[in-house]
Amino acid sequence: MSRRPPRGEYIETDTGNKVARKATLVGTQNIMLGGKTVIQPEVMIRGDLNTAVSIGRYCFLSRGCCLRPPGRMYKGAFTYMPLRMVDHVFVGPGSIVQAASIGSHVHIGARVAIGEFAIIKDYVRILDGTVVPPNMVIPSFSIVAGQPARIIGEVPEGGHDAFELRDLYKTVGNNPQPAV
Amino acid sequence: MAPLTPYTYIQCPCSDESSPDADDDDRTFDPRAARSNYSLYGLEYLLYCEDCHQIRCPRCVAEEIVTYYCPSCLFEVPSSNIKSEGNRCTRSCFQCPICIGPLAVNSLEAQPDQTHLAAPDTPSASHGGPYILTCSYCNWSSTETGIKFDKPNSIYSQLAKLYNGGEHRLTPKEHKERRKEALQASAVSGDPLPDQTLDVETHFAALKAFYQSQLADANASTTGLSSLEGLGFASPASLSRIMSIYTGGSLHDKRAKSRIGTMREALTSDEGLQLASLDESSSISALRLHHASTIPPTTYQHQTPHLGALPPHTGGARFPSHLRPIPCLLRTKRSKRCPLCRHIISKPEAKVSTTRFRIRLVAGSYVPSISILPLNIPQPSPDGALAPLVPAQFLLKFLNPIFEPVRVTLATPSKTPGRFGAKVTVLCPEFEIDANTDVWEDALKDGVAGKDVAAGARVRRGTVGEDGQQQPEVGKIWERGRNWVSIVVEVVPASLRLDLLAATGKFAGGEGVDAGPLREDEDVLEIPMFVRVEWDADTGGDDVGSGVGKDQKEAKEKRELAYWCVLGLGRVRQ
Ligand SMILES: [Zn+2]
Ligand SMILES: [Zn+2]
Ligand SMILES: [Zn+2]
Ligand SMILES: [Zn+2]
Numbered sequence: 001m002s003r004r005p006p007r008g009e010y011i012e013t014d015t016g017n018k019v020a021r022k023a024t025l026v027g028t029q030n031i032m033l034g035g036k037t038v039i040q041p042e043v044m045i046r047g048d049l050n051t052a053v054s055i056g057r058y059c060f061l062s063r064g065c066c067l068r069p070p071g072r073m074y075k076g077a078f079t080y081m082p083l084r085m086v087d088h089v090f091v092g093p094g095s096i097v098q099a100a101s102i103g104s105h106v107h108i109g110a111r112v113a114i115g116e117f118a119i120i121k122d123y124v125r126i127l128d129g130t131v132v133p134p135n136m137v138i139p140s141f142s143i144v145a146g147q148p149a150r151i152i153g154e155v156p157e158g159g160h161d162a163f164e165l166r167d168l169y170k171t172v173g174n175n176p177q178p179a180v
Numbered sequence: 181m182a183p184l185t186p187y188t189y190i191q192c193p194c195s196d197e198s199s200p201d202a203d204d205d206d207r208t209f210d211p212r213a214a215r216s217n218y219s220l221y222g223l224e225y226l227l228y229c230e231d232c233h234q235i236r237c238p239r240c241v242a243e244e245i246v247t248y249y250c251p252s253c254l255f256e257v258p259s260s261n262i263k264s265e266g267n268r269c270t271r272s273c274f275q276c277p278i279c280i281g282p283l284a285v286n287s288l289e290a291q292p293d294q295t296h297l298a299a300p301d302t303p304s305a306s307h308g309g310p311y312i313l314t315c316s317y318c319n320w321s322s323t324e325t326g327i328k329f330d331k332p333n334s335i336y337s338q339l340a341k342l343y344n345g346g347e348h349r350l351t352p353k354e355h356k357e358r359r360k361e362a363l364q365a366s367a368v369s370g371d372p373l374p375d376q377t378l379d380v381e382t383h384f385a386a387l388k389a390f391y392q393s394q395l396a397d398a399n400a401s402t403t404g405l406s407s408l409e410g411l412g413f414a415s416p417a418s419l420s421r422i423m424s425i426y427t428g429g430s431l432h433d434k435r436a437k438s439r440i441g442t443m444r445e446a447l448t449s450d451e452g453l454q455l456a457s458l459d460e461s462s463s464i465s466a467l468r469l470h471h472a473s474t475i476p477p478t479t480y481q482h483q484t485p486h487l488g489a490l491p492p493h494t495g496g497a498r499f500p501s502h503l504r505p506i507p508c509l510l511r512t513k514r515s516k517r518c519p520l521c522r523h524i525i526s527k528p529e530a531k532v533s534t535t536r537f538r539i540r541l542v543a544g545s546y547v548p549s550i551s552i553l554p555l556n557i558p559q560p561s562p563d564g565a566l567a568p569l570v571p572a573q574f575l576l577k578f579l580n581p582i583f584e585p586v587r588v589t590l591a592t593p594s595k596t597p598g599r600f601g602a603k604v605t606v607l608c609p610e611f612e613i614d615a616n617t618d619v620w621e622d623a624l625k626d627g628v629a630g631k632d633v634a635a636g637a638r639v640r641r642g643t644v645g646e647d648g649q650q651q652p653e654v655g656k657i658w659e660r661g662r663n664w665v666s667i668v669v670e671v672v673p674a675s676l677r678l679d680l681l682a683a684t685g686k687f688a689g690g691e692g693v694d695a696g697p698l699r700e701d702e703d704v705l706e707i708p709m710f711v712r713v714e715w716d717a718d719t720g721g722d723d724v725g726s727g728v729g730k731d732q733k734e735a736k737e738k739r740e741l742a743y744w745c746v747l748g749l750g751r752v753r754q
Contacts, residue, residue, distance in 0.1 A: 158542035
C-alpha cells in the first residue's frame with residue numbers, strides 16, 4: 001500500500017464535480033452529473049429507481065437535500081420517470097425534490113418540498129418552506145412561496161445574475177476559496 | 181428576533197417631491213418616513229434610461245404588455261381572445277377552489293384500483309371517461325360537487341355547460357327558446373310569467389344584452405345637447421363607459437358625447453333583473469346542519485352564521501357543494517418604457533418559452549453596487565445585534581460596473597434621523613474607483629484565473645497597527661481592487677432606553693419628546709446616504725455629423741448621477 005495524501009471531505013472529479021464523501025448516491029449508474037456540480041454531505045440522490053437523475057453544470061445540492069425521481073401508475077404498473085435538472089440550480093438544505101424537470105437558474109430554498117411531476121422553468125426562486133404540489137407548472141421568472149405554493153412575485157430584470165452559481169462553486173471543496 | 185442581513189436600498193428620483201427651485205442641500209432623506217417605503221428599491225429592481233441618464237423604478241416606468249400566457253399550460257393567448265374570452269385560461273387549467281393548488285384531469289376508471297396491478301397490462305385506451313378534476317394537494321375532487329367530464333381535454337368549455345350536480349346548463353340560445361315557450365304558455369293560460377333564478381354567467385349575459393339594446397336605442401334618438409349631463413347616474417355615457425370597462429372596450433363609442441338623458445333599468449329576469457332572496461332561513465338551517473357535526477350545539481346557536489364576503493369566482497358560493505374549479509388567471513410578459521423620453525428600457529422576447537430580452541437596461545450595469553460587511557463589531561449579542569453607545573465599524577464595498585473610472589462622493593447626516601439617532605462617520609467620503617475592464621476575459625476564463633488576478637491586485641491603504649491588524653484611517657480608503665474600493669464607516673448606535681430618551685429630552689428643555697414604546701423595526705440601524713457618482717463618458721459615435729475623430733479626448737463628456745440610498749446595518753440591542 002502506497003502512502004496517500006490525506007483524504008479531503010470531497011471527491012473532486014475530472015469534470016470538476018465536488019461530491020462529499022458523506023453524501024449518499026444510490027444507483028450511480030443512473031445519476032448523470034454535468035460537471036462543476038457540488039454535492040454536500042448528507043445529500044441523497046435516488047438513482048436506484050430504474051430511471052435517470054440528470055444534473056447539469058454548476059448545480060449546488062445543499063446538506064441534507066434529497067433528489068428522487070417521480071413515479072405514477074402508467075399502463076397498469078407503477079413506474080418512475082426521469083428527474084432532469086439543467087444548469088445553475090441551487091437546492092437548499094433539507095429540501096426534497098421530486099420534480100419532472102427543473103430549468104436553469106433556479107433557486108430552491110431550505111426545507112422546500114417539490115411534489116411529483118412538477119415542472120419548474122428558468123429563473124425561478126422558491127422561498128424557504130414552500131410546498132409545491134404535484135403536477136404544478138411554475139413559469140419562468142416566478143417567485144414562489146406558500147403551502148401550497150403560489151406565485152407571489154416576479155424576478156426583476158436586474159435579478160438574473162443573482163442565480164449564477166460559479167462563485168459559490170469555488171467556495172466549497174477540498175481547497176475552498178473565500179467568498180468574494 | 182431574526183438577525184438582520186445588511187441591505188442597501190436606492191431611492192428612485194421619481195419620488196423626489198422637492199420643486200426644482202428649492203435646491204436645498206441641507207435636506208436629509210429620512211428612510212423612516214412613511215412615504216419612503218414606496219420609493220426604496222433594491223438595485224436589482226431598478227432600470228436605467230440611457231437617454232435621460234437616470235434611474236427608473238417599477239413605479240415610474242410605463243409598462244406595455246407583450247404576451248399573455250397561461251402560467252399552467254404556458255399557452256400564448258392572442259390579445260384578441262382576451263377581449264372576447266376574458267383573462268383566464270380557456271383550455272383545461274384550473275385551480276382548486278379549496279386550496280388554490282393545481283387541478284389535474286384524471287380518469288375516474290383509473291383511480292387506484294388494486295386489481296389493475298395484477299391484471300395484464302391494458303392499453304391506455306381503457307382509461308376512458310368519465311373524467312374528473314382532482315387536487316393533488318388537498319385531495320378535493322370535482323365529484324364532490326357532482327361534476328364529471330366526457331373528454332379529458334377542453335375542460336373549460338365542458339365546465340361552462342355544467343351546473344354543480346352535473347345538470348346541463350342552458351346555452352344563451354337554448355335559454356331564450358325556453359323562455360319563449362314559457363311566455364307562450366303563460367299567454368295561453370293567463371298566468372304571470374314566473375321569475376327565474378339566474379346563474380352568474382347567464383345573469384351577466386342578460387344584463388349585457390339588455391344594456392346593449394338600451395344603448396342602441398339611445399343612439400337612435402341622438403340629440404345635440406351638452407355632454408356634461410352625460411356623467412350622471414344611469415346616463416348613456418356613463419353606462420357605455422362602465423360597459424367598456426367590463427367588456428374589454430368593444431363598446432367604446434366616439435359619439436358618447438352627444439347622448440343625454442336617462443335610461444330605465446332591467447325589469448325582468450330576461451333583462452337580467454335578479455331579485456335578492458332575503459329569506460335566508462334555508463341557508464341558515466343548512467349551515468347549522470353543516471356545522472352540527474363538528475361544533476357542539478351550544479357554541480353556534482347564539483351566533484348568526486357568517487353570510488357575507490363571498491369568494492369572487494364562485495358566484496356566491498356558501499357551501500362546499502357550490503364551489504367551482506377556478507380557471508387559471510393569465511400572466512403577461514411586459515416591456516417597459518422610460519416615463520420621460522418614452523424610450524424602451526426593457527423588452528422581453530415575445531415567446532413564452534424563451535427567457536431572453538431584446539433590451540434590458542438594468543441599473544446594476546450603470547450604478548455602483550454597495551455591499552456592507554462587518555469590520556469591527558464590539559460586544560455583539562448572539563443574534564448579531566449591535567451594542568448601544570459603542571462604536572462599530574463596517575466596510576462599504578463599492579463595485580464599479582462601467583468601463584470608465586468613476587469619482588464617488590458620499591454624504592451622510594452626522595446623526596441618523598429618528599428618535600434614536602446614531603452617530604455616523606464616513607472615514608473616506610471621496611474616492612475614485614477604477615474602470616471595469618476585462619470582464620469578458622474574466623467571464624471566459626470561468627475557472628480560477630480571472631478572480632485571482634483581481635484578488636491579487638488588492639492594495640491596502642490603511643496603516644498596519646502593532647498587532648499586525650490594519651487600522652482604519654480618516655481620509656484613506658480601506659482596500660482597492662480592479663474595479664472596486666472599500667471604505668470604513670463608523671457608527672455609534674444610540675441607546676434604545678426610553679427612560680434615557682425622556683431624561684435627555686427634559687434636559688434639553690424640549691417639550692415634544694416622544695417617549696412612547698419602541699415601534700416596529702425602530703431598533704434597526706439605518707443610515708441615509710447621498711451618493712454622487714461622476715465620470716467622463718464617451719460621446720463619440722453618437723453624433724455622426726460632428727467632426728469625426730479630431731481628438732479622441734475631446735469626445736468625452738462629464739456625467740453625473742446622484743441619488744439617496746439607505747444602508748441597513750443591523751439591529752441595536754435593547
Ligand atoms: Zn421611479
Ligand atoms: Zn392553461
Ligand atoms: Zn386543493
Ligand atoms: Zn429616458
